[in-house]
Amino acid sequence: MRGKRRYDLxxxxxxxxxxxxxxxxIRDARVLISGDTIKEVGNRxxxxxxxxxxxxxxxxxxxxxxxxxxxxxxxxxxxxxxADDLPLKRWLFxxxxxxxxxxxxxxxxxxxxxxxxxxxxxxxxxxxxxxxFLANEVVKAVHTAGMRALVxxxxxxxxxxxxxxxTKNIDVALGFIERWKGFSDLITPGLFCHSPLTCxxxxxxxxxxxxxxxxxxLQIHLSETKExxxxxxxxxxxxxxxxxxxxxxxxxxxxAAHAIHLNREEIGLVAERGVKVAHCPESSMKxxxxxxxVDIMLKKGITVGLGTxxxxxxxxxxxxxxxxxxxxxxxxxxxxxxxxxAHTVLVMATRxxxxxxxxxxxxxTIEVGKKADIVIVDAGAPHMIPxxxxxxxxxxSATGGDVRDVIVNGTILYRDRQFTALDVDAVKGQxxxxxxxxxxx
Amino acid sequence: MRGKRRYDLxxxxxxxxxxxxxxxxIRDARVLISGDTIKEVGNRxxxxxxxxxxxxxxxxxxxxxxxxxxxxxxxxxxxxxxADDLPLKRWLFxxxxxxxxxxxxxxxxxxxxxxxxxxxxxxxxxxxxxxxFLANEVVKAVHTAGMRALVxxxxxxxxxxxxxxxTKNIDVALGFIERWKGFSDLITPGLFCHSPLTCxxxxxxxxxxxxxxxxxxLQIHLSETKExxxxxxxxxxxxxxxxxxxxxxxxxxxxAAHAIHLNREEIGLVAERGVKVAHCPESSMKxxxxxxxVDIMLKKGITVGLGTxxxxxxxxxxxxxxxxxxxxxxxxxxxxxxxxxAHTVLVMATRxxxxxxxxxxxxxTIEVGKKADIVIVDAGAPHMIPxxxxxxxxxxSATGGDVRDVIVNGTILYRDRQFTALDVDAVKGQxxxxxxxxxxx
Numbered sequence: 001m002r003g004k005r006r007y008d009l010x011x012x013x014x015x016x017x018x019x020x021x022x023x024x025x026i027r028d029a030r031v032l033i034s035g036d037t038i039k040e041v042g043n044r045x046x047x048x049x050x051x052x053x054x055x056x057x058x059x060x061x062x063x064x065x066x067x068x069x070x071x072x073x074x075x076x077x078x079x080x081x082x083a084d085d086l087p088l089k090r091w092l093f094x095x096x097x098x099x100x101x102x103x104x105x106x107x108x109x110x111x112x113x114x115x116x117x118x119x120x121x122x123x124x125x126x127x128x129x130x131x132x133f134l135a136n137e138v139v140k141a142v143h144t145a146g147m148r149a150l151v152x153x154x155x156x157x158x159x160x161x162x163x164x165x166x167t168k169n170i171d172v173a174l175g176f177i178e179r180w181k182g183f184s185d186l187i188t189p190g191l192f193c194h195s196p197l198t199c200x201x202x203x204x205x206x207x208x209x210x211x212x213x214x215x216x217x218l219q220i221h222l223s224e225t226k227e228x229x230x231x232x233x234x235x236x237x238x239x240x241x242x243x244x245x246x247x248x249x250x251x252x253x254x255x256a257a258h259a260i261h262l263n264r265e266e267i268g269l270v271a272e273r274g275v276k277v278a279h280c281p282e283s284s285m286k287x288x289x290x291x292x293x294v295d296i297m298l299k300k301g302i303t304v305g306l307g308t309x310x311x312x313x314x315x316x317x318x319x320x321x322x323x324x325x326x327x328x329x330x331x332x333x334x335x336x337x338x339x340x341x342a343h344t345v346l347v348m349a350t351r352x353x354x355x356x357x358x359x360x361x362x363x364x365t366i367e368v369g370k371k372a373d374i375v376i377v378d379a380g381a382p383h384m385i386p387x388x389x390x391x392x393x394x395x396x397s398a399t400g401g402d403v404r405d406v407i408v409n410g411t412i413l414y415r416d417r418q419f420t421a422l423d424v425d426a427v428k429g430q431x432x433x434x435x436x437x438x439x440x441x
Numbered sequence: 442m443r444g445k446r447r448y449d450l451x452x453x454x455x456x457x458x459x460x461x462x463x464x465x466x467i468r469d470a471r472v473l474i475s476g477d478t479i480k481e482v483g484n485r486x487x488x489x490x491x492x493x494x495x496x497x498x499x500x501x502x503x504x505x506x507x508x509x510x511x512x513x514x515x516x517x518x519x520x521x522x523x524a525d526d527l528p529l530k531r532w533l534f535x536x537x538x539x540x541x542x543x544x545x546x547x548x549x550x551x552x553x554x555x556x557x558x559x560x561x562x563x564x565x566x567x568x569x570x571x572x573x574f575l576a577n578e579v580v581k582a583v584h585t586a587g588m589r590a591l592v593x594x595x596x597x598x599x600x601x602x603x604x605x606x607x608t609k610n611i612d613v614a615l616g617f618i619e620r621w622k623g624f625s626d627l628i629t630p631g632l633f634c635h636s637p638l639t640c641x642x643x644x645x646x647x648x649x650x651x652x653x654x655x656x657x658x659l660q661i662h663l664s665e666t667k668e669x670x671x672x673x674x675x676x677x678x679x680x681x682x683x684x685x686x687x688x689x690x691x692x693x694x695x696x697a698a699h700a701i702h703l704n705r706e707e708i709g710l711v712a713e714r715g716v717k718v719a720h721c722p723e724s725s726m727k728x729x730x731x732x733x734x735v736d737i738m739l740k741k742g743i744t745v746g747l748g749t750x751x752x753x754x755x756x757x758x759x760x761x762x763x764x765x766x767x768x769x770x771x772x773x774x775x776x777x778x779x780x781x782x783a784h785t786v787l788v789m790a791t792r793x794x795x796x797x798x799x800x801x802x803x804x805x806t807i808e809v810g811k812k813a814d815i816v817i818v819d820a821g822a823p824h825m826i827p828x829x830x831x832x833x834x835x836x837x838s839a840t841g842g843d844v845r846d847v848i849v850n851g852t853i854l855y856r857d858r859q860f861t862a863l864d865v866d867a868v869k870g871q872x873x874x875x876x877x878x879x880x881x882x
Binding site: 291324 | 519521522523525526527528532546556559560563564607635700725726727728729731735755757758759760768769770772775776777779782783820821822823824826827828829834837838840841842843865868869873875879880882
């Protein structure tokens with residue numbers, strides 16, 4: 001009495017880049033989805049055409065796994081373009097920190113994060129690794145938007161938004177994880193230590209302990225600037241990676257953002273310990289902090305994800321543009337046009353991000369049994385023609401504006417360049433209201 | 442008996458960046474256009490609202506001068522993504538040169554150039570400095586598209602598309618200029634010497650003579666790679682800029698593309714001679730050729746325009762993305778986040794390009810008496826919000842996909858993201874037809 005299997009969603013047509021290792025692009029693809037899960041991936045002309053409640057015609061598109069932004073500070077969209085082209089310290093101390101102190105209220109964090117989610121979804125990002133203060137509001141925004149995320153509460157031994165008394169930072173962090181653990185299948189709460197320079201040994205150790213207790217990754221900014229490396233070396237007698245290793249937290253649950261000024265020994269140690277790295281090429285160019293040796297890290301077997309960093313240092317959250325920058329900068333930095341090829345950077349932005357988060361069994365590729373996080377990129381604009389190699393096209397030709405449809409966990413969030421549920425005009429209006437307080441016209 | 446003045450086109454609303462030196466952004470702007478010319482630029486609430494045949498509502502947008510692509514090889518869109526991530530010599534000799542020999546027929550050049558025009562218009566470029574072979578077809582394509590251009594016929598002492606016998610290269614070049622000189626107000630024919638390495642002294646001198654006779658700029662690839670610099674030094678005893686100076690062609694009519702490996706003396710000489718430089722940051726990153734010292738050049742008073750280079754080494758013609766790359770790479774290369782600020786790179790992509798071409802009296806800014814080459818950038822997408830500083834937003838947040846309307850010489854070529862006259866589907870179809878010959882699916 002078994003009837004014909006009825007799926008919830010069929011995607012058919014287009015060239016599918018599953019990002020499963022060694023798998024070739026699938027032309028005239030078909031993806032079958034039931035609930036939140038991918039049930040079949042193949043060619044559309046295989047077997048009888050199954051029925052589904054909904055069908056997405058993907059002819060003329062390239063289908064990729066949902067992109068994963070491995071390092072972001074979503075609420076910082078509120079500072080987009082507020083203070084550019086400034087020396088790093090003036091940027092931070094005269095502009096970003098004062099603005100954070102004054103304007104980063106829960107209301108700001110919520111709406112700015114929701115704007116970030118809208119921007120990420122519209123440019124093909126389905127998952128974000130976020131770290132900021134007042135992270136309760138980030139969770140609410142990510143949940144409203146329907147994205148997948150590791151949302152981390154910031155930990156720093158200075159007064160911070162929502163944590164005016166730094167002696168309470170660990171309590172707040174613990175409360176955050178306890179509040180959101182188990183709240184949603186899509187959202188993992190975590191902690192984000194600002195840096196080995198701004199967090200004490202005790203703070204770092206306690207943050208690690210809590211992360212381990214709840215089985216969640218710990219994020220940290222590692223060796224973003226040379227100055228920071230020197231200060232830590234002077235204070236502790238060790239370079240940052242060795243210092244963290246001495247504290248016992250240089251382990252596989254650690255996500256190190258930037259990781260620019262690591263020497264060879266530190267890269268070797270990071271590889272040995274299984275630490276994951278979030279590479280943020282556009283931010284590091286814009287702030288002139290340096291360039292992470294990503295090619296060497298990959299050769300050493302380090303898992304590397306791709307991140308945009310916060311909007312104030314980028315100034316967008318467009319991972320398609322970030323892939324282009326990663327590939328090109330990698331070539332320039334190595335004086336080698338074969339370095340960081342298109343396939344490698346697309347791995348970073350998909351499978352790499354999933355491995356960095358430790359959710360590679362759930363997402364990062366388009367294959368049977370995984371959650372349906374899928375992005376459909378329109379390949380019809382003049383800049384996408386002709387199409388010889390889909391990896392090249394995605395990395396070097398496309399930008400976020402080419403994204404047409406976005407599916408997270410089987411739910412269509414964005415279709416034909418429109419949000420299916422999110423009231424994006426309301427979000428823009430709220431962000432503009434807050435921005436007018438920060439800088440009246 | 443003078444009646445109320447009737448204009449052809451009013452643009453009203455939006456923030457206008459005129460790019461006139463020292464002029465602040467104009468909010469609630471109004472631009473009045475008659476025929477091909479800008480008649481008034483100001484605030485929309487000034488005086489009585491004039492009448493016009495057509496009105497563009499630019500509320501919620503940023504209005505900039507039409508962008509100028511200072512170095513492109515338009516026909517190379519046909520090779521977009523054909524051979525990426527390869528060593529430079531293998532890329533050129535195993536892929537690009539053979540494909541050029543085999544497939545660069547007039548038909549290919551025409552349709553691939555028209556695709557390039559469509560791409561450029563849709564991403565806000567109104568003027569292109571182009572250099573390639575079979576340039577008759579490039580002129581036809583640019584003319585069909587309605588763009589402004591310096592279209593140059595390539596000159597090289599090797600067999601080239603349309604010029605199988607290199608001893609005829611100067612005759613062909615001369616014929617090209619004679620054919621198109623005076624053909625259109627929008628199109629200037631010119632010559633493009635491939636490089637000091639691939640053109641003999643005689644070829645260089647003759648190309649310069651013809652350019653001078655017709656009063657048009659001469660383009661050349663200058664010091665793109667280190668190897669090239671060494672070869673020229675070995676052959677001539679001089680570094681390339683000094684060699685060209687010895688030949689008498691390092692003068693203000695020369696446009697030097699790339700100009701990456703110039704030493705300090707050469708930069709000084711280029712400045713002294715009034716040579717213009719076309720900076721192509723994305724191409725130089727992708728090919729790992731090096732980075733031009735643009736900040737030093739600007740300080741020395743050299744006119745620098747911004748170019749995408751050909752599609753095969755970019756892989757798009759999006760000047761908004763190129764500005765972002767130029768600004769960020771400039772910061773990284775100088776280890777200084779204040780280097781190449783947003784305003785500076787927008788000058789390069791507008792006024793700089795106009796000065797490079799020698800048409801700064803006609804275009805490059807939005808001001809009374811200039812030709813109406815104007816681009817209207819939608820500032821409404823999530824990644825464009827909030828809006829504190831329009832220069833930052835254009836350079837760091839926008840991409841070509843945000844361009845909404847494009848006007849060249851008073852004619853609307855692109856409106857609400859649609860081409861007003863160009864049959865872009867036909868162009869795509871023709872390019873796909875040719876691409877299938879180059880690489881069958």
